[in-house]
Amino acid sequence: xxxxxxxxxxxxxxxxxxxxxxxxxxxxxxxxxxxxxxxxxxxxxxxxxxxxxxxxxxxxxxxxxxxxxxxxxxxxxxxxxxxxxxxxxxxxxxxxxxxxxxxxxxxxxxxxxxxxxxxxxxxxxxxxxxxxxxxxxxxxxxxxxxxxxxxxxxxxxxxxxxxxxxxxxxxxxxxxxxxx
Amino acid sequence: xxxxxxxxxxxxxxxxxxxxxxxxxxxxxxxxxxxxxxxxxxxxxxxxxxxxxxxxxxxxxxxxxxxxxxxxxxxxxxxxxxxxxxxxxxxxxxxxxxxxxxxxxxxxxxxxxxxxxxxxxxxxxxxxxxxxxxxxxxxxxxxxxxxxxxxxxxxxxxxxxxxxxxxxxxxxxxxxxxxxxxxxxxxxxxxxxxxxxxxxxxxxxxxxxxxxxxxxxxxxxxxxxxxxxxxxxxxxxxxxxxxxxxxxxxxxxxxxxxxxxxxxxxxxxxxxxxxxxxxxxxxxxxxxxxxxxxxxxxxxxxxxxxxxxxxxxxxxxxxxxxxxxxxxxxxxxxxxxxxxxxxxxxxxxxxxxxxxxxxxxxxxxxxxxxxxxxxxxxxxxxxxxxxxxxxxxxxxxxxxxxxxxxxxxxxxxxxxxxxxxxxxxxxxxxxxxxxxxxxxxxxxxx
Numbered sequence: 073x074x075x076x077x078x079x080x081x082x083x084x085x086x087x088x089x090x091x092x093x094x095x096x097x098x099x100x101x102x103x104x105x106x107x108x109x110x111x112x113x114x115x116x117x118x119x120x121x122x123x124x125x126x127x128x129x130x131x132x133x134x135x136x137x138x139x140x141x142x143x144x145x146x147x148x149x150x151x152x153x154x155x156x157x158x159x160x161x162x163x164x165x166x167x168x169x170x171x172x173x174x175x176x177x178x179x180x181x182x183x184x185x186x187x188x189x190x191x192x193x194x195x196x197x198x199x200x201x202x203x204x205x206x207x208x209x210x211x212x213x214x215x216x217x218x219x220x221x222x223x224x225x226x227x228x229x230x231x232x233x234x235x236x237x238x239x240x241x242x243x244x245x246x247x248x249x250x251x252x
Numbered sequence: 253x254x255x256x257x258x259x260x261x262x263x264x265x266x267x268x269x270x271x272x273x274x275x276x277x278x279x280x281x282x283x284x285x286x287x288x289x290x291x292x293x294x295x296x297x298x299x300x301x302x303x304x305x306x307x308x309x310x311x312x313x314x315x316x317x318x319x320x321x322x323x324x325x326x327x328x329x330x331x332x333x334x335x336x337x338x339x340x341x342x343x344x345x346x347x348x349x350x351x352x353x354x355x356x357x358x359x360x361x362x363x364x365x366x367x368x369x370x371x372x373x374x375x376x377x378x379x380x381x382x383x384x385x386x387x388x389x390x391x392x393x394x395x396x397x398x399x400x401x402x403x404x405x406x407x408x409x410x411x412x413x414x415x416x417x418x419x420x421x422x423x424x425x426x427x428x429x430x431x432x433x434x435x436x437x438x439x440x441x442x443x444x445x446x447x448x449x450x451x452x453x454x455x456x457x458x459x460x461x462x463x464x465x466x467x468x469x470x471x472x473x474x475x476x477x478x479x480x481x482x483x484x485x486x487x488x489x490x491x492x493x494x495x496x497x498x499x500x501x502x503x504x505x506x507x508x509x510x511x512x513x514x515x516x517x518x519x520x521x522x523x524x525x526x527x528x529x530x531x532x533x534x535x536x537x538x539x540x541x542x543x544x545x546x547x548x549x550x551x552x553x554x555x556x557x558x559x560x561x562x563x564x565x566x567x568x569x570x571x572x573x574x575x576x577x578x579x580x581x582x583x584x585x586x587x588x589x590x591x592x593x594x595x596x597x598x599x600x601x602x603x604x605x606x607x608x609x610x611x612x613x614x615x616x617x618x619x620x621x622x623x624x625x626x627x628x629x630x631x632x633x634x635x636x637x638x639x640x641x642x643x644x645x646x647x648x649x650x651x652x653x654x655x656x657x658x659x660x661x662x663x664x665x666x667x668x669x670x671x672x673x674x675x676x677x678x679x680x681x682x683x684x685x686x687x688x689x690x691x692x693x694x695x696x697x698x
Contacts, residue, residue, distance in 0.1 A: 078531070078585070079531070082531055082585075082588070085588070085589060089591070097342050097344055098341070098342060098343065098344040098346075098367055098430070099339070099341040099342070101430060102429055102430070102448040102449070102476075102479055103430075103432075103448055103479045103481060103498055103538075104594055106476060106477075106478075106479055106498060107498065107534060107535045107538065107594065110477075110534045110535075111531060111532065111534065111535060111588075114531060114534070115531055118531070
């Protein structure tokens with residue numbers, strides 16, 4: 073199976089498992105939640121880095137794969153979008169080598185666009201510190217980000233992004249995965 | 253690698269306990285199995301919060317080939333479901349662990365725990381009762397003192413054996429997270445209980461206080477990367493205990509070093525093999541059980557695919573590693589999908605530490621001989637073996653060719669799993685739990 077597709081499937085399943093564990097008898101299991109969070113994070117990182125790799129190789133075949141100077145915000149990336157789909161298959165090897173513990177090719181500023189819906193609390197210091205002082209196990213009464221809101225967040229934060237919103241970005245990620 | 257060329261093992265089925273129908277009630281699923289220190293008693297706990305204790309009958313001298321059978325000795329409800337109103341959470345009554353105390357008098361004591369509360373149970377026998385009271389009739393009615401003309405001394409008369417289980421202590425409200433382990437200290441006065449983030453030390457006599465000795469909760473829960481998964485006291489050194497983590501490492505702590513043992517004395521960790529890295533590396537490296545050898549020299553850890561034996565003097569890597577079901581490495585994605593990858597298998601040592609055992613799927617269990625480096629896969633099934641008949645060993649193949657007693661990895665039944673096992677401390681009898689049955693196997697006597 074394509075690595076990106078596998079990563080996506082793993083992420084979606086992890087979310088499903090975490091949501092269903094909320095209704096489990098005995099409450100949320102910290103160990104299980106932690107493992108699911110770790111799997112989801114690594115799958116998400118691999119997914120995004122693999123997508124970036126395929127996008128880069130689609131953009132320019134002469135460019136170095138490990139270049140750290142690419143600009144995903146560039147509007148020229150929108151013209152590369154149709155190329156990305158086909159080049160994704162052929163450059164799988166390049167993707168795989170990029171997965172194995174490679175540092176994230178994106179610069180931190182661009183990274184915010186990619187992890188937008190999953191960590192909105194990073195932008196809000198107030199919410200984060202509140203979570204830290206919350207006692208354990210208090211049921212999370214915070215509103216979940218719905219699909220429409222996520223789309224809105226993405227569109228507002230990345231005006232120049234030419235990438236089509238794929239289904240993964242629309243999956244609402246719980247803000248505080250392990251905290252409860 | 254099979255242990256024996258002819259496919260026959262030394263082990264044979266002795267007994268099966270529990271209903272044998274396919275319909276399994278959730279409450280009947282066994283969740284703990286433990287022999288006591290003499291091996292005379294075997295306790296099982298289930299998801300319904302009940303404990304059933306079996307007792308080994310006196311040996312039948314006329315049948316020396318047959319070791320004594322285990323029969324029900326006592327059944328009682330240990331834990332009930334509770335509700336935490338503050339957190340709007342139900343607390344399951346499922347028994348997570350049972351640990352026996354060494355026997356000091358005629359009564360037997362055990363500790364049992366669910367997710368939040370530990371209880372000390374006294375199991376005692378009553379086979380006599382006093383008769384001949386002066387102020388009471390035999391049926392219990394009181395006699396008027398003025399009707400007494402003589403005095404007599406009540407005497408004990410034999411009665412039918414009654415086994416009573418009474419809760420002597422309830423250790424509650426000390427754990428915010430779910431308790432995964434309890435372990436009695438060799439001093440026979442204290443014990444530890446561990447949840448996901450903390451280890452507490454208790455004195456058996458005091459229920460209103462416990463001392464926190466390990467706390468790995470980060471200041472900000474979002475920075476949490478590791479939880480405690482198992483913990484045990486050293487069998488001989490009362491100051492030493494270990495705890496395993498979800499990252500695959502085990503920390504040994506010395507309580508003499510400081511009151512709070514957040515700083516470990518030893519860290520047992522094997523560097524990860526980068527060639528086997530996958531999406532699921534974190535999940536499969538999580539320690540599901542840690543057990544000291546009886547000698548106290550070694551320690552065994554179980555993670556999803558392997559059993560590792562560590563020498564306490566060497567932290568860098570285990571001295572022995574056994575593949576329990578390496579053929580599952582290529583199936584991790586499906587096992588993640590069906591949740592089996594989160595299963596927590598226990599492991600146990602033989603009484604003389606020469607062999608170790610753990611469970612697997614398809615009701616298989618694995619035994620590893622340490623000296624001879626031999627291992628065997630056996631099946632817990634009442635259909636495929638009759639009591640006394642030696643079990644045939646199995647092989648799991650990845651290929652398509654099938655020989656007898658060989659099964660393809662795709663044919664394994666992942667709903668039938670053996671998570672809980674216990675080895676008799678002196679004899680070669682093992683007890684293991686399938687979903688709702690308790691199996692007892694014993695070694696053939698030649």
